[in-house]
Amino acid sequence: MEETIKTLGILKARHFCVRLDAVRLRNGKVTERIKVDHPEAAAVLAFPDKDHILMVRQWRYAIGAETLEIPAGKVDPGEEPQACAGRELQEETGQRASRLLEIFSYYPAIGYANEIIRIFMASGLVKVSGEDGNEISAVEVVEVDRVHDMIMSGRICDGKTVIGLSLFKAKMERGEIPDNFFV
Amino acid sequence: MEETIKTLGILKARHFCVRLDAVRLRNGKVTERIKVDHPEAAAVLAFPDKDHILMVRQWRYAIGAETLEIPAGKVDPGEEPQACAGRELQEETGQRASRLLEIFSYYPAIGYANEIIRIFMASGLVKVSGEDGNEISAVEVVEVDRVHDMIMSGRICDGKTVIGLSLFKAKMERGEIPDNFFV
Numbered sequence: 001m002e003e004t005i006k007t008l009g010i011l012k013a014r015h016f017c018v019r020l021d022a023v024r025l026r027n028g029k030v031t032e033r034i035k036v037d038h039p040e041a042a043a044v045l046a047f048p049d050k051d052h053i054l055m056v057r058q059w060r061y062a063i064g065a066e067t068l069e070i071p072a073g074k075v076d077p078g079e080e081p082q083a084c085a086g087r088e089l090q091e092e093t094g095q096r097a098s099r100l101l102e103i104f105s106y107y108p109a110i111g112y113a114n115e116i117i118r119i120f121m122a123s124g125l126v127k128v129s130g131e132d133g134n135e136i137s138a139v140e141v142v143e144v145d146r147v148h149d150m151i152m153s154g155r156i157c158d159g160k161t162v163i164g165l166s167l168f169k170a171k172m173e174r175g176e177i178p179d180n181f182f183v
Numbered sequence: 184m185e186e187t188i189k190t191l192g193i194l195k196a197r198h199f200c201v202r203l204d205a206v207r208l209r210n211g212k213v214t215e216r217i218k219v220d221h222p223e224a225a226a227v228l229a230f231p232d233k234d235h236i237l238m239v240r241q242w243r244y245a246i247g248a249e250t251l252e253i254p255a256g257k258v259d260p261g262e263e264p265q266a267c268a269g270r271e272l273q274e275e276t277g278q279r280a281s282r283l284l285e286i287f288s289y290y291p292a293i294g295y296a297n298e299i300i301r302i303f304m305a306s307g308l309v310k311v312s313g314e315d316g317n318e319i320s321a322v323e324v325v326e327v328d329r330v331h332d333m334i335m336s337g338r339i340c341d342g343k344t345v346i347g348l349s350l351f352k353a354k355m356e357r358g359e360i361p362d363n364f365f366v
Binding site for chain 2: 010027064108109114133158160162
């Protein structure tokens with residue numbers, strides 16, 4: 001394991017904080033580690049039918065570009081990840097889901113962040129409100145096969161979207177998605 | 184797009200830095216964004232034969248746990264990502280690869296980091312040195328099918344390992360890996 005010697009600096013944002021720590025490695029050497037202390041997040045593959053998912057276009061400040069991704073967001077304090085998935089889906093697309101199923105959880109940036117992203121599938125969608133005008137510029141219904149093609153050709157390069165679609169396909173092939181999920 | 188108003192704080196580590204910026208959203212509202220300014224990284228699926236890959240056990244400070252992952256690391260200034268993949272493979276496992284093939288690039292943490300991870304396949308492995316004693320506690324040869332099972336059962340939850348294996352399988356199914364790559 002690696003032992004914290006001391007915190008050299010800290011940067012606090014509204015929802016998470018970043019620390020720079022001096023750390024002792026397993027062989028005794030000393031180095032620095034950045035640690036982004038981040039809440040859990042939830043992402044959603046939302047199916048209007050079994051061949052399509054909802055995707056959102058949004059500006060990503062960290063990379064300075066607009067992307068096409070599955071809806072996602074940070075879990076609020078005290079909120080269950082599944083409730084967060086439903087809330088973020090509704091906030092970003094205006095759609096409420098009657099069924100949510102967790103299919104995978106992972107660490108996106110294990111080298112410097114403790115964030116866990118939990119990926120859900122959603123179905124039974126009903127339009128209940130408008131789309132988010134703060135961060136989302138468009139909501140699109142995209143064929144699952146087309147999303148896969150866009151990943152394979154490098155046009156979609158958002159990690160959670162790639163993992164969500166890949167794990168959905170693997171679980172379908174293994175018969176691990178209930179037959180009645182899309183009904 | 185989102186416009187930077189000013190930087191509120193900054194945290195500099197040896198290889199990257201983190202900024203907290205005040206930002207104007209597309210609808211005029213003001214919010215804060217964390218941006219981890221991170222160099223590119225390379226990760227390697229290294230095949231001693233076509234059914235096995237090399238994996239490393241290492242302590243991950245950010246999550247406080249030991250993990251099983253594919254070898255990876257940050258690209259040095261002026262270094263090509265492919266050279267980085269070969270260097271990190273050799274540093275972490277002691278194996279030099281005669282063939283390296285880039286199969287995918289993605290943003291692991293698009294919400295707060297500009298890091299791009301480029302995933303390579305490697306073959307033609309030759310043992311040329313010892314393993315890294317600083318950060319790696321063990322190098323393991325693991326069957327590809329077993330890695331897939333460990334992902335599906337949630338025992339492997341490192342994003343780049345999940346994406347590397349998923350994209351490798353998808354490219355094999357599509358016939359996009361050259362027949363002679365493993366020879």
